[in-house]
Amino acid sequence: MANSPHDQQGSSNASTTQHRRRGKELEADILASTLNLIEQTKYEAITMDMIAKHAHTNKSVLYRRWDSKADIVLAALRTQTTGLAAKMSQAPDTGSLEGDLRDLFDRIGTLLTSMHYANIIGLMRERLGGISMRDYFDKFARKNYLSQMVRTFFEHASERGEVDLTHFDEALYDLPALVLMDAFYATDDTTIDRSRLDHILSDVLMPVYRPFLTAGNGETK
Amino acid sequence: MANSPHDQQGSSNASTTQHRRRGKELEADILASTLNLIEQTKYEAITMDMIAKHAHTNKSVLYRRWDSKADIVLAALRTQTTGLAAKMSQAPDTGSLEGDLRDLFDRIGTLLTSMHYANIIGLMRERLGGISMRDYFDKFARKNYLSQMVRTFFEHASERGEVDLTHFDEALYDLPALVLMDAFYATDDTTIDRSRLDHILSDVLMPVYRPFLTAGNGETK
DNA sequence: TAAAATTAGAGACTAAAGTTCCTTAAAAAT
């Protein structure tokens, strides 16, 4: 009995005094570790044992916190999404609805090419195609920061008198997210490039929102 | 050895001469049987062995024809969808775009309440929530009869001079399907009622299509 | 009508999600 039952260690702290992580600390570590895995491989290729091992912990620990593989992966992604939402909500208010949307789409383009943020809707097909429709809608789409942002833009535009929201249905805030999702799944491309994003904004979304622009705005036909 | 190795039989033909089904006949039987299962239970609760047993055949037979559980279930649903598309394409051309769409939505409402056609987008959450995003988009959404139908309506409307399709992007034909999908997943309701459908058409889709109506049409504000 | 080629049927096998139970470390309570 020379070696202790489990010489658990990570990459740095090699030998003794291995500080068993608990609670929030462990949880944060696991999510960070999982995110790291998702960035390397696609959803189906990741196993729960891999997640556990990669985080230097055990499967039981995972299931004690999350209900399923989809759960933990989406939770990991959400840690990113949250920071991203903060980053997004910094810059807007360009002075016009179209400007705000264009800025948002530009930002999305940057994120998608930066490859480090290959999530949210980006590379969804590649990375998250294996996730179930129910999980996606329950735990991801419904807490969509994109729609949230769009709503804000419209509210600003409304204050400026640029749009009339009296007959504007709530569901219309979700259109950008829906159309993007559709676009991501429609192509076999791994990435979606800027011109594609531009096309979606200019030829699909802006025309669709035109009826709600007040006279004098955007009637450039 | 009194009894033969496998006295395979269904419900009716009890004893001998059990006609081993092959090819198209078997395939059709399996799909019908699978459809029957889906109508009873939700996707996750169905196992491949259940599908095989219910169709009085074997799992190998299933995997010889379809690549996955999602595949066979979606294939089974598509047998319905096909008939449904035929049924749908009979009646339209009410003389106006809005009329055509209203008629279509009315039909969808009927199908959804008839409960026998509890598929396509209806009861999707209940029945198909377990299916993966990739499978859904690859094998279902992309061959969407709804979008096909919408396109036809627009083409008719264009011929009548009711709409101007010069700047009408292809993606706009998919909006009804997308918005409906979103609606189905957004609620916890099992069914979606007529008033809900009516709301989606009147307050989300029609306003969105308004910019493409030619002057004099639909400018009822 | 016999031989050859297909394809169905049966069942064992693998991999991975999710469960369960037990041991052990660490924190909280006494």
Next chain:
DNA sequence: ATTTTTAAGGAACTTTAGTCTCTAATTTTA
């Protein structure tokens, strides 16, 4: 400081999608 409670670690176990191989029925070809 010792006991009690909580949570992590480890590992066996269950279930089900998907694979593989062999046998037997049915059709095709000669």
